[in-house]
Every structure is written in C-alpha cells, then in structure tokens.
Amino acid sequence: MAITSVWFLIFLFIAFCAFYCCPVRHRWVVLLVSSICFYLLAGAVRFFPFILFTSCVIWGCGKKIGKLYEEQNEKLSDSALDRAGKRQIKEQYKKRAKRILMLALVCCVGILCVTKFTRYAVEYLNLIAESVNGRAAFSAKWIIVPLGISYYTFSTVGYFLDVYWKRYTYEPDFLRFFLYAIYFPHIVQGPISRYSLLGQELKKELKFDSRRIVFGMELMLWGFFKKLVIADRLNIFVSSVYDGREHAGSIFLAAMLFDAFQIYTDFSGYTDIVRGVSQIFGVELEQNFNHPFFAKTVPEYWRRWHMTLGGWFKDYVYYPCTISPLMKKINKKAKKAFSERGSRFVAVVIPVFLTWTLTGLWHGTGKTYLAWGIYYSTLITVSVAFQPEFEKVTRFFRIRTDTFSWQLFRMVRTFCCFMGGRLLTSPGGLGRTWMVIRNVVAHLRPWCLIDGTVFDYGLDWPQLVLAAFSILLLWGVSMLQERASVRELLEQQNILFRGIIIFAAVFSILIFGIYGSGYNAAAFIYMQY
Amino acid sequence: MEKVVEILSSLKSGVDFNTAESIVTDKVIDSIDIASLISMIEEEFDVEIGMEYMENENFDSAAAIWEMIQELKEE
Amino acid sequence: MQAMNKKKMLKGICFVLVFVLLFGLFTAMFMPKWSFAHSDETQTRIQAFYRQEKNSHDVIYLGASFAYCAISPLTIWKEQGITGYVFAGTGQKAWLSTYYLKEALKYQTPEAVLFEVGAIFDEKEASEGNNRKNIDYMRWSPEKLKAIKTICDNTGESKKEYVIPFLRYHSRWRELEAKDFNLRGDTGYYMMGTLAWQTTRPASKKKIKKYEAWKENEEKASEVKVGDRCRETVLEMKKLCEERGIAFQMVRVPSLDWSMEAAQAVQAFADENGIPYLDMNLCREETGVDWNTDTPDKGKHLNILGCRKVSSYLGRYLKENYEFETKLSEKNRSFWDESAEKFARISESYEAKGQKK
Numbered sequence: 001m002a003i004t005s006v007w008f009l010i011f012l013f014i015a016f017c018a019f020y021c022c023p024v025r026h027r028w029v030v031l032l033v034s035s036i037c038f039y040l041l042a043g044a045v046r047f048f049p050f051i052l053f054t055s056c057v058i059w060g061c062g063k064k065i066g067k068l069y070e071e072q073n074e075k076l077s078d079s080a081l082d083r084a085g086k087r088q089i090k091e092q093y094k095k096r097a098k099r100i101l102m103l104a105l106v107c108c109v110g111i112l113c114v115t116k117f118t119r120y121a122v123e124y125l126n127l128i129a130e131s132v133n134g135r136a137a138f139s140a141k142w143i144i145v146p147l148g149i150s151y152y153t154f155s156t157v158g159y160f161l162d163v164y165w166k167r168y169t170y171e172p173d174f175l176r177f178f179l180y181a182i183y184f185p186h187i188v189q190g191p192i193s194r195y196s197l198l199g200q201e202l203k204k205e206l207k208f209d210s211r212r213i214v215f216g217m218e219l220m221l222w223g224f225f226k227k228l229v230i231a232d233r234l235n236i237f238v239s240s241v242y243d244g245r246e247h248a249g250s251i252f253l254a255a256m257l258f259d260a261f262q263i264y265t266d267f268s269g270y271t272d273i274v275r276g277v278s279q280i281f282g283v284e285l286e287q288n289f290n291h292p293f294f295a296k297t298v299p300e301y302w303r304r305w306h307m308t309l310g311g312w313f314k315d316y317v318y319y320p321c322t323i324s325p326l327m328k329k330i331n332k333k334a335k336k337a338f339s340e341r342g343s344r345f346v347a348v349v350i351p352v353f354l355t356w357t358l359t360g361l362w363h364g365t366g367k368t369y370l371a372w373g374i375y376y377s378t379l380i381t382v383s384v385a386f387q388p389e390f391e392k393v394t395r396f397f398r399i400r401t402d403t404f405s406w407q408l409f410r411m412v413r414t415f416c417c418f419m420g421g422r423l424l425t426s427p428g429g430l431g432r433t434w435m436v437i438r439n440v441v442a443h444l445r446p447w448c449l450i451d452g453t454v455f456d457y458g459l460d461w462p463q464l465v466l467a468a469f470s471i472l473l474l475w476g477v478s479m480l481q482e483r484a485s486v487r488e489l490l491e492q493q494n495i496l497f498r499g500i501i502i503f504a505a506v507f508s509i510l511i512f513g514i515y516g517s518g519y520n521a522a523a524f525i526y527m528q529y
Numbered sequence: 530m531e532k533v534v535e536i537l538s539s540l541k542s543g544v545d546f547n548t549a550e551s552i553v554t555d556k557v558i559d560s561i562d563i564a565s566l567i568s569m570i571e572e573e574f575d576v577e578i579g580m581e582y583m584e585n586e587n588f589d590s591a592a593a594i595w596e597m598i599q600e601l602k603e604e
Numbered sequence: 605m606q607a608m609n610k611k612k613m614l615k616g617i618c619f620v621l622v623f624v625l626l627f628g629l630f631t632a633m634f635m636p637k638w639s640f641a642h643s644d645e646t647q648t649r650i651q652a653f654y655r656q657e658k659n660s661h662d663v664i665y666l667g668a669s670f671a672y673c674a675i676s677p678l679t680i681w682k683e684q685g686i687t688g689y690v691f692a693g694t695g696q697k698a699w700l701s702t703y704y705l706k707e708a709l710k711y712q713t714p715e716a717v718l719f720e721v722g723a724i725f726d727e728k729e730a731s732e733g734n735n736r737k738n739i740d741y742m743r744w745s746p747e748k749l750k751a752i753k754t755i756c757d758n759t760g761e762s763k764k765e766y767v768i769p770f771l772r773y774h775s776r777w778r779e780l781e782a783k784d785f786n787l788r789g790d791t792g793y794y795m796m797g798t799l800a801w802q803t804t805r806p807a808s809k810k811k812i813k814k815y816e817a818w819k820e821n822e823e824k825a826s827e828v829k830v831g832d833r834c835r836e837t838v839l840e841m842k843k844l845c846e847e848r849g850i851a852f853q854m855v856r857v858p859s860l861d862w863s864m865e866a867a868q869a870v871q872a873f874a875d876e877n878g879i880p881y882l883d884m885n886l887c888r889e890e891t892g893v894d895w896n897t898d899t900p901d902k903g904k905h906l907n908i909l910g911c912r913k914v915s916s917y918l919g920r921y922l923k924e925n926y927e928f929e930t931k932l933s934e935k936n937r938s939f940w941d942e943s944a945e946k947f948a949r950i951s952e953s954y955e956a957k958g959q960k961k
Contacts, residue, residue: 006764165580210612299559314560319583322564331568347568348561384561462778499619503626511630516771517732517762 001042003188003273004228004515011038012277019281020208027206031179031281038184043147050146054108055181058156059174061104062163065097066170101164105157112153115145120365148187150362154312156181159195161316168196176202183283185274189267191288191308198285206282215487216279221505222477223272228513230470231266233463234258236514240457242427249444251453252436256419259426261471264292267306291478296410298379298417305418309362313355321351345385352384353377364425368433372424379417466512530595536569537591546591553585563588570594576601627770632787633780634773638737644669644694646737648790649797653691654743657936659713662928663688665797666701666708666841667720673905674857675720677796679915682944684923687930688714690797695734697726698834702841703751707742709844716851716926719841721870721881722859727831729758740769794943800908802954806896807903811860815895815903818864818885828865830873842879851926853880857914858893860903882921884914891917897958908951909958 001007015034022030040048072093076086122143129135159180162168171177180199186192241247241255268289278285288308295301302310321327330350334343353374360373394401427433448454455461480486490498537546540562544552552558558566566588567578576598587597638647649672665675665688677688691708693700701719708714729735735755742748752766765772776784830838838854845852854874856862867883874881884891891913895903898910906914922928932940 165583167581167584299561303556303559315583318560318564320580323567323578323580323583328568328571344565347565351564352561380561460778495615499622503622506623507626507630510627510770511634511774511777513774516775517765 001038003270004224007041011041012280016280019206024205024207027281028176028179028202031183031202031283032175035179035182035184035187039147039182039187042184042188046144047146050111050144050149051152051182052178054111054153054156055178056174057104057107058160058181059171059177061100062160062170062177063172065100065160065163068093068097068100069166097164101160104160108153108157112149115143115149116361116365119143119145148189151190151192152181152187154192154309155186155194155198158192158312158316159199162195171195171199183278185278185283186285189270189274190306191271191275191286192312193286193308198283201283201285204282209282211491212282213280216276218276218487218490218502219279220273220276221502221509223269223274223276224509224513225470225505226265226269226272226474228269228509228515230467230474231262231269232514233459233467233470233512234262234265236458236463237467238262238426242432244428244432246435246439248448248453249440249442250446250448251457252440253444254449254454255457256423256426256436258467259422260293260415260419261474263422263426264289265474291482292418293415294411294478294482295414296407298376298383298414301414301418302376302380309359313359317358318351318355321354322347327351345381348384349377349381352381356380368425368430371430372421375421375424470512530591532573533570533591533594533598536566536573537594539569540565550590552590553588570598574598574602631768631770631773633784634776635740635769636736636773636776637783637786637789644672644737645790645793645799646694647741648793649690649693649799650741651789652793653689653708653797654711655791656689656711657933658711660687660932660936661689661712661714662686662930663716663718663922664705664708664712664714665690665692665718665720666704667692668696668701668723669694669799669905670722670857670859671720672797672799673801673900673907674911674914675918676798676800676911676915676947678794678798678940678944678947679912680919680922681940682948683916684919685930686919686922686928687932687940688796692720692797693734693738695723695730696738697723697730699754699837700738700751702837702844703747704738705841705844706747707745709848710745713848714850715928716853716922717841717845718853718855719838721854721856722861724830724834724838724854724870725828725866727833729755732759732761735759735761736772739766794939795947796943798911798947800911800947800950801900801905802908802950803900804897804907804909804958805900805902807860807899811903812895815860815885820864820868828863828869830869835873838873838879839877842877851880853882855881855918856883856885858884858888858891858906858910860895860899880925884917887917908954912951 001011011034015030018034019027019030036048039051072089075081075089081089159168159171159177163170171180176199177195179202180193180195183193183198183202186198238255238259241251242259271288275285275287286308288306290304290307292301292305295304327347327350331343331347334346337343338346356377357370357373360369360371360376363369363372399406423433423436424430427436454464459467477486480489490501534546537552537558538544541558544557546552549557553563570576571578578597578601582597582601587593638644661677663677663680663686665671665677669692671692672690675688675690677686677690680686680688689708689712691704693704696704701723705717730738739748739751739755742751749767752763755761756763756766762771842852844850854870856867856870862885867885870883871881873879893906893910893913898906898913900907
C-alpha cells in the first residue's frame with residue numbers, strides 16, 4: 001500500500017473516522033491499532049515480529065536502566081556517604097548500565113546490520129561462488145528486510161540512549177512506547193523522531209480542530225504535488241538516462257540537474273504528506289527539510305536536508321564520539337604532536353569521518369555509499385579546516401561577501417556539491433559514475449540540448465515544459481515559505497481565492513500527476529532504507 | 530566567566546558572547562564548533578562533560594556554560 | 605459554537621460538491637471522443653441508441669464492425685417498413701455483444717435479434733482501445749460492472765480505471781483538441797447505428813478469385829470450430845431471447861475475411877443448437893456485392909454501396925421470415941422517413957461520384 005495510492009486514502013479515511021468517533025482519552029489507542037494494521041498491510045505479516053522484538057528489547061532495557069538509576073539515586077541520597085563512597089556506587093551502576101546498553105545495542109543495531117549487510121554479503125559470496133563453481137551458491141530469498149527497519153531502529157535506539165545518558169526518563173507504559181515505534185506516518189520513511197518530542201505529542205489531548213485538519217490536508221496536497229507532478233515526472237527522464245548506456249555529456253548534465261530536484265521533491269514530498277497526515281490527527285512530526293537548495297555551505301546543507309537523520313547522527317554518534325575517552329586521548333596526543341590548528345583539525349576530522357561514513361552506510365551498503373560517505377566527510381572537513389584560507393582567497397580577489405551575487409554563488413556552489421554526491425550513488429555504481437564523468441568532460445555535445453535529442457528520454461516537449469514550470473513554481477513557493485507560513489497566508493485571503501488555489505492544486509495533481517496506466521508510478525526512493 | 534567568553538570568541542569572531550543568547554539553537558555556533566568548545570572547556574577548567582550534559586540549554590549562552598561548569602566542579 | 609460548526613460543515617459539504625462537479629466536468633473533457641470523422645462513431649452510436657424512442661425497434665442487430673458497416677436499418681425501413689438499430693461496436697467480441705443485448709433489452713422490445721458472427725472465432729479479449737470504445741460510453745448498471753470485471757480479469761487492465769475513467773485519461777492533457785471540449789456528442793446522428801463508409805478500395809484480384817472458388821468441404825471436421833467461450837455466450841443470447849419470446853438468429857454479411865470452413869463450422873454450431881443462420885456469403889447473386897466497388901478496405905468490410913445492397917437483401921429476408929408489428933409515434937415515423945431519404949441521397953450521390961470516374 002503505497003502512500004500515493006487510492007488504498008492509502010481509503011485507509012486514512014477509515015482511520016480518521018474511527019479516531020474522531022472515539023472519546024479523546026482513548027484516541028491514542030486508535031492510532032496504535034491503525035498503525036499496526038498499516039504495518040501489516042503496507043509491509044507484511046512476517047515483518048511484524050521484528051519490530052515487536054526491537055520495541056520489546058528497547059523498552060525493557062530502557063525500563064531496567066531507568067530503575068537502575070532510580071536505585072542509584074536512592075543510594076546516593078544517603079547522607080552518610082562520603083565522596084569516595086559516592087564515586088564507588090556510581091562506578092558500580094555505570095558498569096551494570098553498560099551491560100544493558102550492550103545487550104540492547106547488539107540486539108537491535110545487530111538486526112539492522114544483518115538485514116542490511118546480508119544481502120550485500122550474499123551477492124558478494126555468490127560472485128565468488130560463480131567464479132569458482134559457475135553458479136550462485138546462496139539464494140537471497142530468505143533475507144528479510146522489515147518495513148522501515150532503519151527508521152524504527154533509529155527512533156527506538158535514540159530513545160534508549162537518551163535514557164542511558166540520563167537525558168530522559170524511561171516510559172513505563174509499553175503500549176505507549178510501541179505506538180511511538182510503529183506510528184504509521186513515520187514508520188516507512190521517517191522523519192526519525194525523538195521520544196522527547198513525538199512521545200510527548202502522542203500523549204497530548206488529541207482534540208478535533210478543523211483549522212488544524214485543513215492545514216494538514218493542505219500540507220498533504222503540497223506533498224502530493226511535489227511527488228506526483230514533479231518527482232515522478234523527472235524520474236522518467238533520469239531513469240531513462242541512467243540506464244547504463246552512454247549518452248551525450250550535456251544530456252548527463254541535464255539528468256544530474258533533474259536528479260537533484262527529483263530526489264528532493266520525492267523525499268520532501270513524502271515527508272510533507274506524512275506530516276500532513278499526522279497533523280490531521282493532531283500529532284506534530286518534526287520537519288525533515290528546510291529548503292536545502294538555499295544552503296550556502298555544505299555543513300549548512302546538512303542542517304537543511306534530511307534534518308532528522310543529521311540530527312540523529314549528531315546527537316548519537318558525533319557528540320558521543322567527540323567526548324569519548326578514546327577521542328580525548330587522541331586529542332591530547334595531537335595537542336602535543338601538532339600545532340594548535342593541527343590538533344583542532346584532528347579533533348574535527350575523526351568524528352566527522354566516522355559520522356559521515358556511517359551516514360553513507362545507513363543509506364546503503366557497498367563501495368558507492370562508502371565513497372559517498374568519504375566524499376561528504378572530505379567536503380565538510382575541508383570547509384571547516386581551511387576556513388582561514390578561504391577567507392584569504394576572498395580578500396585577495398576583493399570579493400564583497402555581503403552582496404547578493406556572492407550569496408547566490410555560494411548557493412550554486414553548494415548545489416553543485418550536492419549534485420556531486422548524487423553522482424556517486426544515482427547512476428547505479430561507481431563504474432557508471434565514471435562513465436558519466438567521462439562523457440561530461442570528453443563528449444559534452446551541448447547541441448544535444450537543442451537539437452531534439454533531449455526528447456528521447458521519455459519526456460516530450462509539453463512534459464519538459466511542464467517539468468520546468470513546476471520547478472519554477474516549487475522555487476517560488478519555497479521562497480515564500482522561507483518568509484512566512486503559506487498556509488496561514490492562504491487562510492487570511494478571501495475564501496474564493498483560497499478555494500481557487502486549492503482546487504487548482506487538487507486538479508493539477510489529478511491531471512498532471514504521474515499515475516495510472518498512462519505511466520508507471522515510481523517507487524519512493526528512500527523506502528528501502 | 531570571562532574565560533568562557535574568551536574561548537567562545539576564539540571560535541567565532543564578530544559576536545558578543547557576553548550578551549548573546551540561544552547561540553546553539555540559533556546556529557550561531559555549529560556542532561563542529563561545539564566539539565572544539567568542549568575540548569577547550571575540559572582542558573581549561575579541568576572538568577569532564579558527560580553525555581548527560583549534552584543539551585542545548587547548557588550551551589546556549591556563556592552564562593549557561595559557566596553554570597554547567599560549576600555543576601561539574603561540584604561532583 | 606454550534607453555529608461555527610454548522611458553518612464549517614457547510615463549507616466542507618460545498619467543497620465536496622464543487623469537487624465532484626469539477627471532477628465530472630474534467631472527466632467528460634478528458635474522455636476520448638470517438639465521434640464521426642474520427643473513428644467508427646462508436647461513441648455516437650451508443651449515445652444515439654439511448655436517445656431512441658422506447659420499444660420502437662423491430663430488430664436489434666448485434667456484432668462487430670462487420671455489422672455496422674453492412675447493415676442499414678434506414679434502407680430496410682424504406683423498402684420493407686421494418687425498424688431496427690445496429691447496436692454493435694468496434695472489434696466487439698461475442699461476450700460483449702451479449703452484454704449489449706442485455707442492455708438493449710432494457711429499452712427495446714424487438715421481435716427479432718440478429719447476431720452478426722464475424723467475431724465468433726475470437727476467444728481472446730480485444731485490445732484496450734477497443735474495450736474502451738465499447739464500454740466507456742455505456743450507461744452504468746450492474747451488467748456494465750460485470751463486463752468490466754470480465755475484461756479486466758482477462759487482460760489485467762485496471763478495474764478502477766474503467767470505473768473512474770479520469771484515472772486513465774488524465775494523461776491526455778497533452779493531446780486535448782477542440783473536439784474534446786464538445787461534451788454533448790453528436791446529437792444530429794440519425795443513421796440508426798450504421799457507419800456510412802464512403803471510401804472505395806477494391807479487393808485484390810487474387811482474393812476475389814479465392815472467394816469465388818469456395819468449395820464445399822466434404823472432409824471430416826476441419827480445424828475451424830466455434831470455441832467454448834463464444835459457444836457459451838451465444839447460447840446465453842439465445843436463452844435471453846427465448847425467455848422474452850424474441851426470435852434469435854445468426855447472420856454473416858459478405859466479407860472476403862471468411863471462408864467455407866468458417867461458414868460450415870458456424871452452420872454446424874447453428875444446427876446443433878437450433879439457431880437459424882443466414883450466411884450471405886453463400887447467396888452471392890442475390891446480394892449482388894461487387895468486390896471492386898463495394899468495399900472500403902479491400903474486402904474485409906462493406907462501404908455504403910455494399911451496405912445498401914446487403915440491407916436490401918436482408919430486408920427481403922426479414923419480411924419473408926418474420927412478422928413485425930412496428931410501433932412508432934407519428935413524430936418518429938416522419939423522422940425515420942426523412943432519415944431514410946437522407947441516407948438514400950448520400951448513397952446515390954456517392955454512387956454517382958464513383959461512376960463519373
């Protein structure tokens with residue numbers, strides 16, 4: 001049951017009716033039941049034990065640790081203890097907590113790794129087997145990748161780490177916790193939630209508010225527009241160009257450009273839809289995108305793109321790494337061995353590389369994603385470490401950094417960096433990436449963009465015009481969104497105007513959307529993570 | 530607290546950290562700055578910042594940082 | 605609070621109503637218009653059928669394109685005073701003809717039903733285009749849903765796209781033309797289902813020779829046989845007619861796309877099941893079809909001249925074999941007379957044009 005299917009809308013309608021017919025106090029139960037049904041329908045029954053298992057383990061371990069800390073606090077409040085005694089108790093409990101931490105992480109992150117890596121390992125082993133025996137030895141059929149495993153593992157592990165690091169108290173009610181884990185709007189592709197935020201949202205009084213519901217539907221509308229009209233249309237062109245054959249360099253460049261917009265509208269469109277859905281039920285999900293193409297530097301870009309993933313890695317990998325004892329040791333050694341600048345460089349580069357490599361591997365296994373991780377680690381490290389040099393260069397060329405043209409340049413530069421990253425993973429293998437680069441450099445053939453070749457990739461003249469126009473519309477709305485809430489602005493207008501805009505949106509999606517036998521709807525890109 | 534302000538200023542120029550508020554929430558300093566900040570604070574004040582202190586509130590102004598340091602010293 | 609809620613409910617209901625209205629409008633706009641001068645007039649034929657006076661037709665003719673190219677109820681009216689409608693469709697398979705029969709019997713009470721058997725050996729479904737042409741403009745009924753289910757189960761097409769045509773046709777936004785905005789269809793159509801094909805492309809001499817050399821095949825059962833699916837559906841047609849006391853028979857109009865084996869196979873099937881069968885390919889002198897002037901596509905179908913000849917013959921056949929009690933209102937009667945005159949004039953002027961060359 002894809003989120004852009006009629007079935008999902010029917011499901012949503014039923015859940016909506018059940019939700020608002022239920023008394024306020026028990027509405028969260030409707031959400032829980034709907035989420036379980038959704039998981040069984042959109043995923044499969046055989047996936048269900050996995051999410052149940054992870055949730056039980058995390059919740060159980062969280063409770064254990066929480067109780068452990070309560071015990072510890074009780075013991076520490078004993079005024080008869082001196083400093084040394086207190087320290088001893090703390091050490092003791094720290095050890096016990098650590099054991100539970102290991103158990104939880106091994107179980108849950110272990111399952112995630114197994115599902116991610118086994119497929120890759122099987123392929124690799126089969127390659128070997130084929131070269132030895134002439135045929136594949138292992139079947140990949142038994143590999144199970146439960147729906148949303150990357151997302152729910154991160155949401156739950158995040159909660160657990162918060163409890164372990166005493167940043168949050170444990171949740172005593174298992175069903176409440178399970179709702180958080182399996183909550184259907186965010187289970188398939190995120191946003192990756194925090195228990196401190198989403199958990200609280202789910203405990204609120206979920207009242208009926210027609211204004212909020214209409215806002216939610218408007219957000220969904222915008223999401224559907226981005227996904228069905230822009231992303232799926234661009235996907236026709238991009239997947240046609242990235243089919244493994246050689247094409248003109250200029251065509252590849254066009255594909256790179258379209259690919260950037262395609263992945264953005266696909267993923268952010270999906271996020272808008274699920275946030276809108278959640279808003280209809282009164283639950284706020286975190287934002288995942290903040291107009292990333294307006295970013296001026298690569299680090300800023302990563303604060304605007306897939307924000308919840310970046311945030312998760314920052315809070316649960318980057319910071320822990322930075323203040324870990326090992327890192328501190330390294331820093332001390334670096335301080336002795338290098339200059340201040342050098343040691344600062346070391347202090348930055350190691351956590352950044354670790355974080356970004358893991359981020360790459362979260363997206364996919366294999367050389368391409370490793371390369372992707374290293375690509376961004378390098379960019380970010382360079383951007384930070386060579387700041388003084390960059391400033392020297394701008395001063396040397398007497399570039400005025402307060403001008404619009406300079407900001408525009410930085411945005412374009414960042415966009416190009418993003419396209420570079422996509423170039424590693426989008427064409428389907430590093431070999432193909434090399435082929436693309438080769439063609440862009442050696443066989444640019446810019447006339448291919450105007451002599452009609454560009455119409456050979458699934459989009460004819462009217463379609464390309466529509467694609468271009470819709471991207472312009474996207475840009476316009478994004479600019480507006482940076483300054484104000486579009487939905488609130490719309491609300492303030494006359495009802496006729498608001499009605500026209502909404503009907504225009506609805507019918508643009510119905511008419512120009514890529515669905516039905518006329519096309520084949522593209523699958524959401526981030527779903528296999 | 531002047532030392533804290535000094536450290537902050539060495540990371541980011543052009544900001545008056547005596548009065549600046551929400552420096553983390555408003556992205557005045559980013560996560561990479563914070564990493565450097567932590568190591569500098571730990572060295573300067575001889576404290577150990579554990580994960581339970583890694584919250585925006587503790588770093589959002591020079592005063593907040595100073596308070597956190599005092600708390601750490603008491604342990 | 606109450607007033608606020610009422611106002612909001614009202615807004616919501618208005619929104620839904622406007623949406624449904626616009627959706628209907630767009631659906632009508634986006635559906636392909638199969639009217640005259642575009643293709644086969646399938647849409648026009650269906651829409652005109654629903655406009656017919658109830659119980660005014662003596663005969664209902666069913667079948668595929670062979671039927672509507674070769675049979676002109678107007679000619680039969682002029683010569684024999686028998687009314688009828690060719691309720692057939694492009695590439696229509698036998699089981700869809702059964703569905704058309706069920707539909708026709710809701711509005712008409714004919715004395716006879718003639719099923720043109722050109723498609724009787726086709727066991728497989730038609731292409732999506734033909735299915736769409738035959739189904740899209742039919743009125744909604746449980747039978748339509750059943751027909752959609754049958755087609756989709758066999759071809760894998762999407763049922764919901766038949767039920768909500770907009771889902772299928774929305775991608776036509778690039779192809780919209782002026783005629784798509786004509787939502788009413790061709791209301792001036794008067795030909796009672798006939799397609800007056802005004803083109804002549806003579807059949808090749810080879811084909812004509814083959815046709816003229818038809819021989820009775822005395823060997824045992826040839827490979828050509830009526831398949832199970834068609835057998836079942838034709839028997840269903842027979843049953844439907846019998847239940848209402850309507851005479852049912854099969855007919856084959858002249859076509860070079862036929863063979864002696866085919867004629868014999870259908871005759872055998874007819875004999876087996878007690879269905880009268882008229883194969884006009886076996887009465888060539890009587891019909892008088894000339895394959896040099898009377899075909900628009902080298903012998904498969906008949907053009908307006910062939911149609912006139914065949915209809916004359918068919919009219920005589922019907923008069924000899926059936927009794928008709930034609931019930932027409934005065935207005936309708938003069939409409940039939942006028943329309944028959946118009947049709948006769950068209951065919952005469954076409955004939956004259958041909959002879960001038």
